[in-house]
Amino acid sequence: MTQQILIAVLVLGVIGAFFAVVLYFVAQKFKVVEDPMIDEVAEVLPGANCGGCGKAGCRAFAEACVAQHSLEGLRCAPGGDAVAAKIAQILGCAVEQGEPQVAVVRCRPANCGENRRSNYDGLKSCAFANTVYTGENGCPFGCLGCGDCVAACQFDAIHMDPETGTPVVDEDKCTACGACAKACPRRVIELRNKGNKGRRVYVRCINKEKGAVAMKTCKNACIGCGKCAKVCPFEAITVADNVAYIDYTKCKACRKCVLECPVHAITDVNFPAPAKKPEAPKPAETPAPAPQAAPAN
Amino acid sequence: MKTFKMGGVHPEENKISNDAAIEVMPVPAQMVVLMNQHLGAPATPVVQKGDKVKVGQLIGEAQAFMCANVHSPVSGTVAKVEPCKDAFGLAKPAVYINVEGDEWMETIDRTPDIKRECTLEPKQIVDKLKEMGIVGLGGATFPAHIKYNVPEGKKAEYLIINAAECEPYLTSDYRVMMEHAEEVCIGVSILRKALGVPNAYIGIESNKPLAIAKMQEMAKQFEGIIVEPLKVKYPQGAEKQLINAVTGRKVPSGKLPIDVGCVVSNLGTAFAVYEAIQKNKPLIENILTVTGKKLPSQHNYIVRIGTTYNDIIKHSIGELPATTGKVISGGTMMGKAVVNLDAPTVKGNSSVLVMDENEARRNPETACIRCGKCMHACPMGLEPYLFSALVRNGRIEEAKEHNILDCIECGCCFFSCPANKPLTDEIRLGKNKVRAMMAAKK
Amino acid sequence: MNLLNISGSPHVHSDESTKKIMWRVNAALVPALLVAIAYFGINALLVSIIAVASCVLFQWLIEKFILKVPSTICDGSAVVTGLLLAFNVPATVDMMWIVVIGALVAIGVAKMAFGGLGKNPFNPAIVGRIFLLISFPVQMTTWPQVGGLFPMDFDVATGATPLGAFKEGALPEGVTFLDAFLGHIGGSLGEVSAIAILLGAAYLCWKKIITWHIPVTFIGTAFIFSGILWLVDPETYMDPVMTILTGGIMLGACFMATDMVTSPMAKSGQLIFGFGCGLLTIIIRNWGAYPEGVSFAILLMNSVTPLINRWCKPQRFAC
Structure with missing residues (x-):
């Protein structure tokens, strides 16, 4: 009896010892040395894995931060300055201040809802619809309205306006991670500086067709006449490929261009309403009056 | 009767324009000729505003490798060159x-005589195909001079002419066989x-017994042309299935037909080749079907390439019925829905198919019940339901591993899906994403 | 003129729909229901109606108040579950309330909890039946004896099924193959008549809703395996013809194992699935605690369906 017990104990003991040795060497061989700082940094990140930083996820961002030991070129948009400060504290480096940004939708289709040009009946995906045709509003550059951006948003900050069929960004929720801008197959959505008190001015059209063609496509289209560029005191506006673009780093939100634009393609947001009543009607409220034949180029 | 083995469906044939003889569509007052009417890079315009052109004159030159010449389908003055x-x-x-008028190039033989003898060498034939801007007229519009220029180290053993016309509604190939059997055989x-190659095989679906009889009769007069009746099953006319x-033989994944010694051309291409080689006539005309269940009349036309959809509709049926839901260029299974009826037709257009609103609308999507019908319908032996799930969840890498790129986009999966899932759309999207992913890796 | 519709190809559809499939399955179950009514009388009809009504009601309530999604009761899938559940219980008065609990488990737990039609890993009717069998063993194995045709009496005599009797010792006297084939035997409501079930299965095959693969391999495996056992020892093991005609093998093979959602998709996978079902059924019947093993066998095979789907790919056109 004792002998049997002894044999059992011995056999199990030897097997146990053998595998312990194997395990030890395997563990040594495949040991992963990880900087404990990575965990600390990952801890303070929002954890949404939105990909806005350009990394595969929050963990990858943390690894990148720790690897270069600074925040240069790395920014967690959803976390903003608060998170940047925390990471800087962990890493012991300087904080890079960034201007807060927000996603803006650069399309305001005139041919939407009841006025749409066709009826899209296929897969509800902008990326796919973009390979089929121009989209319901007939513009080869504008919003397709299938909501890829809405699906991409991790922060519930972008929603479809059922009337216009275009997305609307909720400024308070938007973290400027850029997921929507990446999801948009036509690059309609752009990240722009939020501006002082959220006041900003931008061209709500990216149609590159020549003026007359663009007008035929959509009466809200920028015709690339260049009047805005001429009136801008800060040289913030450039006209290329028949479409105006306002550089948000140069724009001081003086709104001269808004008044000048013959087709009301330039939008200002979050400005007090009465200031511009006498001159130009707010484009979002009243349909743009038929412009005089604006010379294209 | 021969057929491909795996999968396939049998949609309602609807060959209602079968008995309409080919008519000639008059030339409209203004013509727009697109510069990319083929697979590949657009041709470069070689005319300017104010130039006088004749029918058949070169107006767009193929400068890239994957490109085809474009010729003027009409005579007149160039109004402008712009998009x-x-x-x-x-x-x-x-x-x-x-x-202005209808003045043809002097080189083009417009006599009705049929010319059988062809004295050109193979190399010269291919060069002439390039000069005449011939492309495959089966839908993909692949430039013919590239297809018939067999690369070094590969050898063609079979020439297969696709006259299956397995798409519902289309009858243009059928009419060509009925009216121009001899020219086709010469082509x-x-x-x-x-x-x-020793033998050319003309594959015709057995729902066209008259055309089979006619072609068999004609083929006797020619050496090495064999008419092959095929079972009525879609996609019988798809290259790999044919x-x-x-x-x-089976074309391996990612390979071309020439890798198994085959070259496949459409019947319409053979007719165009005859006209190009024997009559010096460039590809300036399409033979297309104007059809639809609710149309007052059915037609088959010879149309100058560049005639707009609206011109065709106006001439053939006056105007679209009020209940029109969709206009399709091509057949119902692989054709493309047209949104801009002011657009000109291009090489390879085979029909203007007008669908009624009830016919044209897709039913709402319901939940997948894993019935496997898509899988059993797939002629490539793939799993469309799986691609759908993978693409929806962004698992592009896995979709590639399951050979999503083998898909020929025949549409059998969507056709047979009881849940009305847009499977073919999802697979196309997935293929695009896979290609983008592979390009990004390179 | 209307706006033009635009979509990717194809622009036509076979007109097949989930709804059509489900209602055709329901139609295929009608012969077996009629036979049940003929043998078990009004009880069978009432149990079926209650089962179907409660399944539909639970589905509607869950979709309306819990999931808050548009109702899908019209697609007929809840009716199929209800009918199959009724077919798997004895046609007794007790069942008229017990089956409501079964319906709640089938629809609520086995189907809607996983996300509704198409997402359930297990056949809802089988889950419902097994829940009832474990929870109400007495009521679930109190079988009404088959009397004459169309008995209108609620209190029919009860007795064992051929399988139950065989488990206890021997087959009841005078049960012939013909009785079993026509359904003149004791058993659950819908499983008694092989001929009615085969009729329904033939209809489904004709309509291309099921293929022969699962039913034939299921029944074939059960037949061959039980045949081998019978040849070895005819005293202990039931003869193979009786084996496949009694109990739930026919119903299970034709209607429960062929459920699209929970069975493999590729033909090769379906063969494996059918084989597994047949094998497990005979093993459970002969060496398990229960006289009947069809529902356990199908449930077990349901659980490996995702694996089978992973292994058994369709043959590719070209590699």
Whole structure:
């Protein structure tokens, strides 16, 4: 009896010892040395894995931060300055201040809802619809309205306006991670500086067709006449490929261009309403009056 | 009767324009000729505003490798050279021509005589195909001179002519066989000579017994042309399936038909080849079907390439019925829905198919019940339901591993899906994403 | 003129729909229901109606108040579950309330909890039946004896099924193959008549809703395996013809194992699935605690369906 017990104990003991040795060497061989700082940094990140930083996820961002030991070129948009400060504290480096940004939708289709040009009946995906045709509003550059951006948003900050069929960004929720801008197959959505008190001015059209063609496509289209560029005191506006673009780093939100634009393609947001009543009607409220034949180029 | 083995569906045939003889569509007052009417890079315009052009004159030259010449389908003055919106609303480079009279190039033989003898060498035939701007007229519009220029180290053994016309509604190939059997056979002989293959096989679906009889009768007068009746099953006319049906060979994944010694051309291409080689006539005309269940009349036309959809509709049926839901260029299974009826037709257009609103609307999507019908319908032996789930969840890498790129986009999966899931759309999206992923890796 | 519709190809559809499939399955179950009514009388009809009504009601309530999604009761899938559940219980008065609990488990737990039609890993009717069998063993194995045709009496005599009797010792006297084939035997409501079930299965095959693969391999495996056992020892093991005609093998093979959602998709996978079902059924019947093993066998095979789907790919056109 004792002998049997002894044999059992011995056999199990030897097997146990053998595998312990194997395990030890395997563990040594495949040991992963990880900087404990990575965990600390990952801890303070929002954890949404939105990909806005350009990394595969929050963990990858943390690894990148720790690897270069600074925040240069790395920014967690959803976390903003608060998170940047925390990471800087962990890493012991300087904080890079960034201007807060927000996603803006650069399309305001005139041919939407009841006025749409066709009826899209296929897969509800902008990326796919973009390979089929121009989209319901007939513009080869504008919003397709299938909501890829809405699906991409991790922060519930972008929603479809059922009337216009275009997305609307909720400024308070938007973290400027850029997921929507990446999801948009036509690059309609752009990240722009939020501006002082959220006041900003931008061209709500990216149609590159020549003026007359663009007008035929959509009466809200920028015709690339260049009047805005001429009136801008800060040289913030450039006209290329028949479409105006306002550089948000140069724009001081003086709104001269808004008044000048013959087709009301330039939008200002979050400005007090009465200031511009006498001159130009707010484009979002009243349909743009038929412009005089604006010379294209 | 020969057929491909795996999958396939049998949609309602609806060959209602079968008995309408080919008519000639008059030339409209203004013509827009797009510069990319083929697979590949657009041709470069070689005319300017104010130039006088004749019918058949070169107006767009192929400068890139994957490109085809474009010729003027009308005579007149070039009004402008600038982009025009195609049938899907996208701007493409184009030449606008104001039509004046109908003056043809002197080189083009317009006599009704049929010329059988072809004395050109294979190399010369291929060069002439390039000069005449011939492209495959089965839908993909692949430039013919590239297809018939067999690369070094590969050898063509079979020439297969696709006259299956397995798409519902389409009848243009059928009418060509009925009315121009001899010219088609001459065209096939020329292609056979260009490739240097002993036999050419013309595959025709057995729902066209008259055409089979006619072609068999005509083929007796020619050496090495074999008419092969095929079972009525979609996609019998798909390149890989047709090769499988006729020769029993299978084109491996990611390879081309020439890798198994086959070259496949459409019947319409054979006719165009005859006209190009024997009559010096460039590809300036399409034979297309104007059809639809609710249309007052059914037609088959010879149309100058560049005639707009609206011109065709106006001439053939006056105007679209009030209940029109969809206009399709091509057949119902692989054709493309047209949004811009002011757009000009291009090489390879085979129909203007008008669908009624009830017919045209897709039913709402319901939950997948894992019935496997898509899988059993797939002629490539793939799993469409799986691709759908993978693409929806962004698992593109896995989709590639499950061979999503083998899909030929025949549409059998969507056709047979009881849940009305847009499977074919999802797979196309997935293929695009896979290609983008592979390009990004490189 | 209307706006033009735009979509990717194809622009036509076979007109097949989930709804059509489900209602055709329901139609295929009608012969077996009629036979049940003929043998078990009004009880069978009432149990079926209650089962179907409660399944539909639970589905509607869950979709309306819990999931808050549009109702899908019209697609007929809840009716199929209800009918199959009724077919798997004895046609007794007790069952008229017990089956409501079964319906709640089938629809609530086995189907809607996983996300509704198409997402359930197990056949809802089988889950419902097994829940009832474990929870109400007495009521679930109190079988009404088959009397004459169309008995209108609620209190029919009860007795064992051929399988139950065999488990206890021997087959009841005078049960012939013909009785079993026509359904003149004791058993659950819908499983008694092989001929009625085969009729329904033939209809489904004709309509291309099921293929022969699962039913034939299921029944074939059960037949061959039980045949081998019978040849070895005819005293202990039931003869193979009786084996496949009694109990739930026919119903299970034709209607429960062929459920699209929970069975493999590729033909090769379906063969494995059918084989597994047949094998497990005979093993459970002969060496398990229960006289009947069809529902356990199908449930077990349901659980490996995702694996089978992973292994058994369709043959590719070209590699």
